[in-house]
Structure formats: C-alpha cells, structure tokens
Amino acid sequence: MFGALAKSIFGSANDRYVKSLQKTVDRINALEPELEALTDEQLAAQTQKFRDQLAEGKTLDDILPEAFATVREASKRVLGMRHFDVQMIGGIVLHRGEIAEMRTGEGKTLVATLATYLNAIEGKGVHVVTVNDYLARRDAEWMGRLHGFLGLTVGVIVPNLPEQQRRAAYAADITYGTNNEFGFDYLRDNMKHERSQQVHRPFNYAIVDEVDSILIDEARTPLIISGPTEDKSELYVSIDKVVKGLEEEYYEADEKSKNVSLTEDGVEEIERRLIEAGLLETDNLYDVENTLVVHHLDQALRAVVMFKRDIDYIVKDNKVVIIDEFTGRMMEGRRWSNGLHQAVEAKEGVKIEPENQTMASITFQNFFRMYPKLSGMTGTAATEAPEFWDVYKLNVVEIPTNLPVQRVDEEDEFYKNTQDKFKAIAKAIREKNETGQPVLVGTVSIEKSELLSSFLDKEGVKHNVLNARMHESEAHIVAQAGRLGAVTIATNMAGRGTDIQLGGNVDFRIEDELRDMEEGPERDAAIARLKEEVEAERQKVLEAGGLFVLGTERHESRRIDNQLRGRSGRQGDPGLSRFYLCLEDDLLRIFGPDTLFAKMMNSNLADGEAIGSKWLSKAIETAQKKVEARNYEARKQVVEYDNVMNDQRSVVYEQRAEIMDSERVDDVVGDMRRDAINAIVTEACPPGSYPEQWNVDGLKQRVSEVLGLQPPIDDWLQEETVEPELIEERLQELSEEKLSAKMADADDSVWRQVEKGILLDRLDHHWKEHLATLDALRQVVFLRAYAQKQPINEYKQEAFGLFENMLDAIREDVTRVLMTMELRLTPPPPPRELPDLPDFLTGHIDPFLGEDDSNDGDGSRGQEALFGALAGSPMAAVGPGGANRENPYADKNVSRNAPCPCGSGNKYKHCHGAA
Known part of the structure; x- marks a missing residue:
C-alpha cells in the first residue's frame, strides 16, 4: 500500500529514468530545423562527418543527438515517417545496451534504425536479430533504403545463402538475420579449416527484435549441428x-x-x-x-x-x-x-x-553473451525482467506510448466445459460481427482453431483461420484483420511482425488488388480510390469500438496473453479484450487450483452459465507465475550445464583459431608427440616400479600402434642402467629420425599443410566424440541425486575428467597418424579455393526433455564430408584414396557457384570444381 502511494507521488524508478532521457530528446529536436535545410547530398555526407569525429576521439554518446536527428530527417525523406519523441527515447535505450519495452504498433522497427545507424558508423558491424526469415528480409529491404541513403551497407542472412554471399552480408555495416542463422553460422565457422572460409566478423553489437521470444522462449533449447548415424x-x-x-x-x-x-x-x-x-x-x-x-x-x-x-x-x-x-x-x-x-x-x-550425432552446439544464452553490447525490444518484457538481468545483465525499460491507451481489458469469463465456452465465444463473435466490429481470436493450437472455425460456420460467420497450415499468407491475413466485420482466428500472435490497422492496410490492398495493373494514371487513380476506401472504413471501425481481441484460453506465459491483447488499441485507437476460460483448459487442468475449486465450479454452474471475478483472474495469474518460474528453472538448468561445456568449447575454438592462423604447427605437433611417448612409457613402466614389473609386451604393442616403430626394447632391458626416462628418450630420438626421413621426401610447404590438416581433423573428430559423451552423461547424471549428490557438481567433475581424456586422445591420435601414414610423392595440384563446408543438419534441442525445434534438413553429409574438405590440397597425399580427377578448368578462375564450363548443367563446385 505504502509502495503504491509513494509511486503515485514520486513516480517509479522506470518513470524517473525515462524522464531523465527527455533532455537528450530535446537536444535532438533542437537540431531538426538545421537538418531540414540540408540537401540530400549534404544529409548523406553526415555519415562521413561522424566517422571523422570518431577518428578524432569523440565517442558515440558525443555524436548521438546529431546522429539521431540525421536518421529522423532521412526517414522523413526516404520512408515518409518521422520518429516520435518516445521512439527517440527507445533508440537511446537500445544504444545503451538495454531492453526497450514498447507496445504493439509503436514502431519498434523504426526505433531500431536509430541505434543501428549510430553503432554502425564505427564500421565494426551491427546485427539486427529477428524471429523469422520473412521479417529479416522485410526489415532489411524496408529499413535498408534509409541506411543506404545515409551511405551504410546492409546485408541479410537467410537459409541456403551461398557462402560467398553470406560472407558479404556479414561484411556489411548492418546485417539482418534470424537468431538461428547467426548462431549456426558461428558453429559452422568453428568447423572450417581456413580463416578465409569463415563468415562472421568479431562480434560487436546486436539488437534483438522480439527479445523475449528469442532470449527467453527459444533459449530453452540449444542450437545443435549434427551428422547422420x-x-x-x-x-x-x-x-x-x-x-x-x-x-x-x-x-x-x-x-x-x-x-x-x-x-x-x-x-x-x-x-x-x-x-x-x-x-x-x-x-x-x-x-x-x-x-x-x-x-x-x-x-x-x-x-x-x-x-x-x-x-x-x-x-x-x-x-x-x-x-x-x-x-x-x-x-x-x-x-x-x-x-x-x-x-x-x-x-x-x-x-x-x-538419427543424428552432435558435432557442435551452443545455447542462445552463451551465444548472445559473446556480444560486447547487446540490446533488445519487444512489447512484453517486464514480466521476465528478473531473468533478463540474471542471465544477460539486461535492464528492461518500459517506454511510454505516443498516445494514451484507449483499450478496455475486461475480466475473464469462466465456463464449465469447452463446449459451453466455444458456444459463448461463437455467439459473442457473431454479435460483434453484426455491428461491423473486427474480431481477432487467439487460440493455442490448430485443433482448437479448427474447432472454433466449425462453431462459426454453424453461426454463419465468415472468417479467416491463421495457423501453421496458412503460414504462407499470414502477413496478408494479419494486415487485413482490422477491416470492417473481419473475423480472424490465429493460433498465436507472437512475432507476427505485421500491424493490424483499423480499416485495413493500404499497402497490402494495393499489392493484392493492383498487382497486375501497369504503372500510369489509371493505377494512380486506383491507389487514390483505395486510400479513400480504407480511411472511410477506418472511421466506421472506430465507431464500432475498434478491434475486439478475444482469447479462447490463457497461455502458460502471461507475455503471450499480453502480446495478443496488445494487438488492439494501437496508437491511441479504441479497443476491447476479453479471455474465455473453462475447467478443461490445459493451464487450469494441469497447473490450476485444486480439485475443491473444480468441484465448486461443476456443482454451482449451470450448463452454458458463465462467471467472472477478480479472484478467479488472480488465481489464473498465480498459476501462470508458477509455470513461468518452473520454465525459468528449466532454462537455468540448461545454461548451468552448457556453461560447463562452454568453458571447454571456448578452449577448443581458441585452439582451432590459433592453428588456422599459424603458418606452421610443428612445435605443437612436437609437444604432442613427446607427451604421447611419455604417456605410453609411464603406462607400461609406472614410476617407482622395478623392471620386472613393467608391462613390456604392452609397451611394444603401443609403440608399434602409435609410433609405427619396432625398437629393440628387449635389448634395452638387458642394460644395467635402463630407466623409463632412458626408454622415453630413445623412443623420442627414433621417432624424430623417422619423421625427418618423411619430411625430407616432401616439400616444406606441403608438409606444413599436412600437419595442420591432420591436427584440425583429429581435433574436430575427438571434439565430436566428446560432445556425444557429454550428451550421454547429461542424460544419466540426475541419478546421482539418489546418492545425495548434486547432479550439476557431479557433471562438472566428470566433464573435466572427460575433457582431459579427450586432450590425451588428440595427442596420441595426431602422433599416430603422422608417424604411421604413407606420404605419396605426387606433384601438388594447382592452388584453388577450398570447398564450402557441407550442409550439416542443424538442430535446436532441449537436452533434458528431447524437445526440439531442430534440424534444417537441407543436408545429410556428415563428419566424413567435413574431413574430406581438404581433398585437392596437399592433404590429398595422405593415406589411401588421394588421387585427383583431372580438372581442365582449374586455372580458369571459374566462380564456384557458376555453371560448370563442361556443359553438364551442374554448378562448377559440384562438377569439375569438386575434383
């Protein structure tokens, strides 16, 4: 009570913070007349001016007011949209590395251009992360016009993009793409054998759109790249x-x-x-x-x-x-x-x-924490603010709306069963439909949306169903959901990306109705007519009460309900929202109040009767909070386990980067060989033991397997001064002699390539096996709880031991391959670009429940294809099967994605370029 009283007098901490940003907004507004006087060329030249100022020692904060004012002026000229003051506040929040919570329809996409432009001036790259490919393409094209006008380059990352284009997109000042594409590209980069093949630049700054969906909902499951078994x-x-x-x-x-x-x-x-x-x-x-x-x-x-x-x-x-x-x-x-x-x-x-085997994986939590600066925006983040701070150290700032919210949120209505509830929903929709008020209905599954559709058919209500089956046309259906008398059933409205405008969306109507009409006076007249129709229809919808949002049941997360509600009442429009619930809803049935409550409802409610009260709504909210807390714990557990792997992943990826950057790795290989020989001798001749206790047969076998040598160990043992150190020293000398003889037969540059290729090959192979072992360990480590042990602590200890075992195995394996391989004296092939990494299966998997958003399914080649990626380089001289097919176009500089000159119709890289 006292807290609410104090807040009403002094305002909340959020209100005070937002108010403090108004001074910066005033400085931006003061620059508007000055920038309006500039020509287009002078406005575009501002970018170079800012870069020069940064080179002279100014910071991004120093140039923020003028940079934001420049973006606002460019937006007016290019997009015909002027940023509101609250959007400027949102831009400042994003630049500061915080989460801007802005209501639906407040223009988050336009807000992002402010922080994106300012941070892209440095030239280090800015990533704008969206929830789906459609939004990535749309925003890159739409906002790319603005950035292009100001002299910045824009790229977009979508699935199945060729490597060369992907690399170019990441090299742009601003790169749009989905969270999955950014994450999978990072994993794929760390499976490649040459720096030149990698697509990512060092991470700098990311803005995450629908940040709650990406960093909370999708973060339950890690990204996984896998190969078939x-x-x-x-x-x-x-x-x-x-x-x-x-x-x-x-x-x-x-x-x-x-x-x-x-x-x-x-x-x-x-x-x-x-x-x-x-x-x-x-x-x-x-x-x-x-x-x-x-x-x-x-x-x-x-x-x-x-x-x-x-x-x-x-x-x-x-x-x-x-x-x-x-x-x-x-x-x-x-x-x-x-x-x-x-x-x-x-x-x-x-x-x-x-099935598939894990070859690389990372959680979204650990991926996005690699960005030095991270920010996000969404309409619903406040309910998850503690998790954003705990996991990502991101503060949530609620940005006020440009106009006061006029929507009325009514109490929930409770029914005894699903049949009664859907009858009441169909009746309410028919009544609203008769008055012309548009209705947006939110359901939780395809089954429920189709069930409701059948009820509406009986009522004679014309409607659209937007669910997984209708994915291709979703933007067009959503865009017109605000038209007079429209009824739209949607399985979920999270991340739909298209605003519902009362009276309809002019741009989409032009695209749908005038697609085949050629440019000219007739088309211009038709566009003017459509605009008049939309405006007239908008007035009728306003008179009918605006958009009515109807929820058919509560979701596990309050955010999803708020996202649905937020579709109504955009930019000060009137609106109405109401949820219809019953005892058979999943949330109430699984997580809701106890059976006594259910018995009271069943015994006191007549068929078709509804009740509504604040107490019941509060009970539902309590159930939702329980589920949210449970889901948070599940996500936290995923992160705790991945943090163990993340430390190991960082070491392995750093080692790979060092190997790729090194011209020669003979010192690393030499250390591995010495460690491997030491391990072999120590295993057979333990310290402090007598010669008669040594495992001589085992020593001979291991020396033969790993070093390919048959030394006179029996003769050495006849010597009085024999010691394990002496045996180790002699084995070192013999292995050096054997390796020197091999190296003498090969060109030095070829041998360096061979060593580097084998080192990366064996590192990747054992890392893949290590990941599989950790996956298996994670599945069973919970059983340790029965022994009164903490599973996570047990996992840490076991994982550390397994990692040490992996390093030992890599040392021995690299030594074995180099010592026992046959080097064929074939002339080196002409230098050419290394093949692209194979299209691996990509996944997004819950390691505990097996829940998965997994696998892009666009490839099926596994680890063998990766390690065959050096075919045609000096690595082809190693082992069997190294012969190359003749390539008559090797010196013609044919692009790898161009049609093969032989006329086969295949791409060059899949034809003679694959030789």
Whole structure:
C-alpha cells in the first residue's frame, strides 16, 4: 500500500529514468530545423562527418543527438515517417545496451534504425536479430533504403545463402538475420579449416527484435549441428507396433513434463510383447543387453501417448512437421532429438529419417553473451525482467506510448466445459460481427482453431483461420484483420511482425488488388480510390469500438496473453479484450487450483452459465507465475550445464583459431608427440616400479600402434642402467629420425599443410566424440541425486575428467597418424579455393526433455564430408584414396557457384570444381 502511494507521488524508478532521457530528446529536436535545410547530398555526407569525429576521439554518446536527428530527417525523406519523441527515447535505450519495452504498433522497427545507424558508423558491424526469415528480409529491404541513403551497407542472412554471399552480408555495416542463422553460422565457422572460409566478423553489437521470444522462449533449447548415424527404421516401426495397442492401465502419463512411465504390470506386459516380437536379447527388459530397446521404447511411449497430431505437429507432404507452441508456425525441417522424431514418424507411418550425432552446439544464452553490447525490444518484457538481468545483465525499460491507451481489458469469463465456452465465444463473435466490429481470436493450437472455425460456420460467420497450415499468407491475413466485420482466428500472435490497422492496410490492398495493373494514371487513380476506401472504413471501425481481441484460453506465459491483447488499441485507437476460460483448459487442468475449486465450479454452474471475478483472474495469474518460474528453472538448468561445456568449447575454438592462423604447427605437433611417448612409457613402466614389473609386451604393442616403430626394447632391458626416462628418450630420438626421413621426401610447404590438416581433423573428430559423451552423461547424471549428490557438481567433475581424456586422445591420435601414414610423392595440384563446408543438419534441442525445434534438413553429409574438405590440397597425399580427377578448368578462375564450363548443367563446385 505504502509502495503504491509513494509511486503515485514520486513516480517509479522506470518513470524517473525515462524522464531523465527527455533532455537528450530535446537536444535532438533542437537540431531538426538545421537538418531540414540540408540537401540530400549534404544529409548523406553526415555519415562521413561522424566517422571523422570518431577518428578524432569523440565517442558515440558525443555524436548521438546529431546522429539521431540525421536518421529522423532521412526517414522523413526516404520512408515518409518521422520518429516520435518516445521512439527517440527507445533508440537511446537500445544504444545503451538495454531492453526497450514498447507496445504493439509503436514502431519498434523504426526505433531500431536509430541505434543501428549510430553503432554502425564505427564500421565494426551491427546485427539486427529477428524471429523469422520473412521479417529479416522485410526489415532489411524496408529499413535498408534509409541506411543506404545515409551511405551504410546492409546485408541479410537467410537459409541456403551461398557462402560467398553470406560472407558479404556479414561484411556489411548492418546485417539482418534470424537468431538461428547467426548462431549456426558461428558453429559452422568453428568447423572450417581456413580463416578465409569463415563468415562472421568479431562480434560487436546486436539488437534483438522480439527479445523475449528469442532470449527467453527459444533459449530453452540449444542450437545443435549434427551428422547422420546408422539407420534403425525397422526397430522404430517394430517398437511402435508394440506400444500402440497398450492400454492406459499399463502406464502413467505426466503432462507437465511430457513423460510416460510404465507401471509394474506395464513392464510385464511390454516384456511379453517384445519377446513375442523377437526384440529382446534377454527375458528381463532392464538387462544391459536391452538398453537400446528401452531407450526406443521410452520415446515410442512419449510419441504415442503425449504428442498429439495438429497440436504438437502436423503431417505435411508425408513428413512430420513440428509446430512451434509459441508462434503456432510450422517449423519446416526442424526435428526432435534423441529418437523422438523418428518415433513420431513411425507412429504416423511416414518415411523415417535416420538419427543424428552432435558435432557442435551452443545455447542462445552463451551465444548472445559473446556480444560486447547487446540490446533488445519487444512489447512484453517486464514480466521476465528478473531473468533478463540474471542471465544477460539486461535492464528492461518500459517506454511510454505516443498516445494514451484507449483499450478496455475486461475480466475473464469462466465456463464449465469447452463446449459451453466455444458456444459463448461463437455467439459473442457473431454479435460483434453484426455491428461491423473486427474480431481477432487467439487460440493455442490448430485443433482448437479448427474447432472454433466449425462453431462459426454453424453461426454463419465468415472468417479467416491463421495457423501453421496458412503460414504462407499470414502477413496478408494479419494486415487485413482490422477491416470492417473481419473475423480472424490465429493460433498465436507472437512475432507476427505485421500491424493490424483499423480499416485495413493500404499497402497490402494495393499489392493484392493492383498487382497486375501497369504503372500510369489509371493505377494512380486506383491507389487514390483505395486510400479513400480504407480511411472511410477506418472511421466506421472506430465507431464500432475498434478491434475486439478475444482469447479462447490463457497461455502458460502471461507475455503471450499480453502480446495478443496488445494487438488492439494501437496508437491511441479504441479497443476491447476479453479471455474465455473453462475447467478443461490445459493451464487450469494441469497447473490450476485444486480439485475443491473444480468441484465448486461443476456443482454451482449451470450448463452454458458463465462467471467472472477478480479472484478467479488472480488465481489464473498465480498459476501462470508458477509455470513461468518452473520454465525459468528449466532454462537455468540448461545454461548451468552448457556453461560447463562452454568453458571447454571456448578452449577448443581458441585452439582451432590459433592453428588456422599459424603458418606452421610443428612445435605443437612436437609437444604432442613427446607427451604421447611419455604417456605410453609411464603406462607400461609406472614410476617407482622395478623392471620386472613393467608391462613390456604392452609397451611394444603401443609403440608399434602409435609410433609405427619396432625398437629393440628387449635389448634395452638387458642394460644395467635402463630407466623409463632412458626408454622415453630413445623412443623420442627414433621417432624424430623417422619423421625427418618423411619430411625430407616432401616439400616444406606441403608438409606444413599436412600437419595442420591432420591436427584440425583429429581435433574436430575427438571434439565430436566428446560432445556425444557429454550428451550421454547429461542424460544419466540426475541419478546421482539418489546418492545425495548434486547432479550439476557431479557433471562438472566428470566433464573435466572427460575433457582431459579427450586432450590425451588428440595427442596420441595426431602422433599416430603422422608417424604411421604413407606420404605419396605426387606433384601438388594447382592452388584453388577450398570447398564450402557441407550442409550439416542443424538442430535446436532441449537436452533434458528431447524437445526440439531442430534440424534444417537441407543436408545429410556428415563428419566424413567435413574431413574430406581438404581433398585437392596437399592433404590429398595422405593415406589411401588421394588421387585427383583431372580438372581442365582449374586455372580458369571459374566462380564456384557458376555453371560448370563442361556443359553438364551442374554448378562448377559440384562438377569439375569438386575434383
């Protein structure tokens, strides 16, 4: 009470902070007349003037007022839009590395141009991160006109972009792209064998659009690059048949965690069925021989019981396509991990794609924390402010609206069951539709949106359904959702990126209705007519009460509800919002009040009757807070485990960078060889032991395997002065002699390439194996809790030991390959560009639940393809299969993405350029 009183007198800390920025905005406004007097050329020349000032020692903060005023003036001339004062405040907040919370329709895309331009002047690169490819392309094209006018270059990163174009896009002053593309490019860069192949520049500054969606929702699952493993399609199909007929009494389902466990009777029943199907090695399901079957059985149970068609996924073109629970979009090419996607494919009877093995991974938390300066913007961040600060050290600043919000947010209405609720919703929509008021309906799944659609059909209400099936036309449907009498059902409105304008969107109507009309007076007259129609329609919609937002149930996160509500009442327009709930809603059923509350509702409510009260709304909000806290803990756990891997990843990637930058690595290889020989001798001849206790046979075998030598160890042991140190010293000498003889037969530059290639090859191979081991460790380390041990501490200790083992294995492996390989004396091929990195499978996977937004599915070549990437370089002289095909165009400087001159119709890099 006292806090609210104090806030009403002194204002909140947020209000005081925003008010302090007004002085800077006043300085910007004072410059407007001066900049209006400049010609276009003089305005564009401001960029070079600012660069000169920075070179003279000024800071970005020093030039901020004039730079922001320049962007505002350029925007007026190029885009026909002038930044409001509150947008200037938003730009300052972004520049300071904070999160600007701005309501829907306040022009966040335009706000970003201020901080983007100012920070791009330095030439170090600015990344603007969006939630989907459509927004990345749209914003790069739309705002790129403004930046181009001021002399800055703009690039855009989208899937399947050729490496050369991708590199050029990152070299631009400002680069637009999705969070996944930026992250996967970072991982791919650290799998390449030459610096010249890498696309990223050193990180500088990133602005994250829809920051809550990217840094909170999508941050639950790490990005993963993977390669295929062996095909087990028959096993998936067989186990799916066993599970499908299983009665409910044999298992227990936990909807919160989406896990299914067998009861004791269930174990016996499954064992009987598996034995009949010939799938068990022994009669006991949990014998070690049946580990693989148990794993696939668990995934098949989850797929059949917990994952629902048209809610969690849809089947399109004979493929299982995941649906994003936050946006309702199809996630083309993404796959669940750990065999779950294959289990769902078996369930639906579609083609089963092979599982994949992790080759590189990183969480969004650790990826975005690599940027020296990070900021973001969204309409809903305040509810997650503590997490933004804890994880990213980002402060959330609420930016006031340009005009007061006129929307009325009504109390929730509660019904006894789904049938009653949807009847009431259909009736309310019909009533609003008859008055001409546009209605936007938010649902949580495709199934619910199609159910509501059937109710509206019965009521005779014409409507549009926007869900994962309608992804291609979403921008056009959303843009016209504010027209008179429009009814739009959307699975989710998060990150849709298109404003709902009352009366309709002129630009989209021109595009849809005048697409085929040629330029000229007739088209100009048609455009003028459309503008008049839209304005007249806007007035009618305003009279009808503006946009009515109707939520069919509450989401787990308050932010998603607020995003839906925020679609109404933009820029001071009137509006209305209301949520309809019932006891069968997932949130109430799984996380809501106890059964006593449910019994009271059932016994006191007549069919079709609704109640609404602040107490009930408060109870719902409490349930949402519980879920948000639970989800935060899950994300925190992912970060805690990835932090362990992140330290190791940083070491490995730094080592790779040093190796790539070094002209020669013979000193590194030499140290590895000495360490490997020391380890071999120490293992066979432990310190403090007597010669008769030494494992001589093991020593001979290891020396032969690793060094390719057959030294007279038996003779050495006859000497009285023999010591492990002496054996080690002699092995060092023999290995040096053998290596010197090999080097004498090869050109020095060729040998340097060979050493570097083998070092990177073996490093990547063992890092991949290490990641697989850590994945397996993470799956089982929770069992340590039964021994009263902290799983995360156990994981840290085990991971450290595994990392040391990996380093030992790399030393030995590099030594073995260099000492035992055959060097073929073939003339070196003409120098040419190294091949692009293969298109690996990319994933976005929850390491605990297997939940995944995974895998771009645009490639299937694995680690062998990566390590074959040096074919045609001096590495081709190593081992078998090094012969090169003749390439008559090698000296013609043919572009790798150009058609091959031989006339095959293939790209040069896939034809003679692949030789």
